[in-house]
Amino acid sequence: MKHIILYLIFFSAYQSVSAQTKQDSLAIKQAALDYIESQHQPNPVQMERALHPRMVKRTFWNDKATGKDYVRETSTESMVLLAESYNKKGDKFPAVPKKEVKFLDISEKTASLKLIADEWIDYMHLVKLNGAWKIINVLWQYNDIKQH
Template sequence: MKKLSILIVLFLTVSFTYAQSDSDKKGVEKACMNYIEGFYEGDEAKLKESLQPTLNKFGFWKDKKTGEYKQQDYMAYEKALAYARNVLEKKQFAKPEAPKEVQVFDVGHVIASAKVRAWWGIDYILLSKRGDKWMIEQVIWEGPLEKPTH
C-alpha cells in the first residue's frame, strides 16, 4: 500500500507540473503572438495585453549601403502603442504571408524566454509572469529577414 501511495503522489506531482508547464508555455506563446499581431494589425489592445509598461525594446537594422548593422532607437511601451496606432491609421498592415513564428525556449516559475520571427526580422524576448498572465519585459531584435515579406 505504501508503494502505491508513493506512486500516486509521484504521478500527481508529474501531472501537475506538466499541466502547469503546458499552460505556461501557451501563455508565453499567446503573449508573443499578441506582440506580433499587435504590430501587424495596429492593434493596441493586443499590445497592452502582453507588454509591460516598463518595456525595454531595442534592435539593429542592416544599412543597405554599407551592409553594417546599426543600433536603432529604443522603443518604450508608449512608443510601441504609437507605432500600432500609426499602422492602423495609415492602414500599413503586414502582408498576409508575413511570418508569425514563436519559439519558446524556456519557461520557469515566473520568467520565460522566446524567439519571434516577423516581417522585420527576429526578436529575442524575455517575459515575466504577472498573476496568471505572461508579459513581455524586454526585447532585442535584428532585421531585416533575408527575404522581407512586408
C-alpha cells in the same frame, strides 16, 4: 549506459524548454502573438495586453553620416502607439504574415523566446507577474542587417 546518458541529456533539454504548465506555454505564446498581430491589424489594446509597462525594446542601428553603430530603444508607450498607426493602410505585411514562435527557455516566472516575423527577428524575455505573462525585454534585428 550510453542510451541512459542520451536519455538524461534529452530529458534535461526538454525540461528546460517546457513551462510549469501547458497554460503557461499557451499564455507565453499568446503574448508573443499579441505583440506581432497587434501590428498586423492595428490594435493598441492587444499590444498593451502583451507588454509589461516597463518593457524596453532595443536594436542596433547605423548612423549613415558617421558609419557608427549605436543602440536604439523603444518603450511600451511607443509600441502601443505603433500598434495603432503602423499598418493603418494595411500595406506593411504580406497577406499571410509570418509569425513563428520558438521557445528558448521557460521557468516558473521567466521565459525566453524567439519570434520570427517576416522581415524581423525578435528575442523576447517574459515575466509572470500576478498570474499574467508579459513581455519585459525585446532585442530585435532585421533579417537583412543592412536595413539597420
